[in-house]
Amino acid sequence: MEAKNKVDIIEDALNDKKASNINMLDVSGKTTICDFFVIASGSSRNQIEALSDNVQEKLYEAGVTLKNREGRADGGWILLDYDDVIVHIFTEEMREFYDLDHTWRDSVAYERKN
Numbered sequence: 001m002e003a004k005n006k007v008d009i010i011e012d013a014l015n016d017k018k019a020s021n022i023n024m025l026d027v028s029g030k031t032t033i034c035d036f037f038v039i040a041s042g043s044s045r046n047q048i049e050a051l052s053d054n055v056q057e058k059l060y061e062a063g064v065t066l067k068n069r070e071g072r073a074d075g076g077w078i079l080l081d082y083d084d085v086i087v088h089i090f091t092e093e094m095r096e097f098y099d100l101d102h103t104w105r106d107s108v109a110y111e112r113k114n
Contacts, residue, residue, distance in 0.1 A: 001064055003035040003084040010087055013058040014040045015050045017091070035084040037104060041095050045074050049073040051089050055080060 009108050018039040028035040042048040052073070056066055059082065068081040075100055076094035080087040088100060095101075 001029070001062065005062075006059065006064060006082055006085045007036050007038060009058050009062055009064075010038050010055050010085065012029055013055040014038070014051055014089075016058075017047065017052050017054045019047075020092075021095075023101055025045045027104060028104070030104070034081075034086045036086070037094070037100065038085065038087045039100055040089050041092050042089060043092075045073040045076065045091065047092060048073070048078055048089050052080060052087075055089075 007098065011022060011024060017027045019042060023037075023038075023039040024040070025037045026035065027037055040051065042051050043065060052069075056069075058064070064082060067083050069081075070079040070081075071077045076091040077098070079089075079090045080089075088098075
């Protein structure tokens, strides 16, 4: 499956569980680790876990295998690695601490073509 298709499924899964401030960045020309970062926030550790679970479920249903999962909801962040797409889910506090939006500010924001 193409990376853009994964990003679209991830966006839908995050929206289904009411994630806030979803930022999808095309980093393909800036790093070799992946093509896209998806960064989102949850209002609580429970919501972060629900967001992560829903992303994993929707991509699994689409035949996409999770390569690696790091972090824990009770730590305020979860990272899901799908090879060419990496999903970062944070509490607002941890998102501000890691500040990936600022670090990758020169990247192109990805918007779906419906």
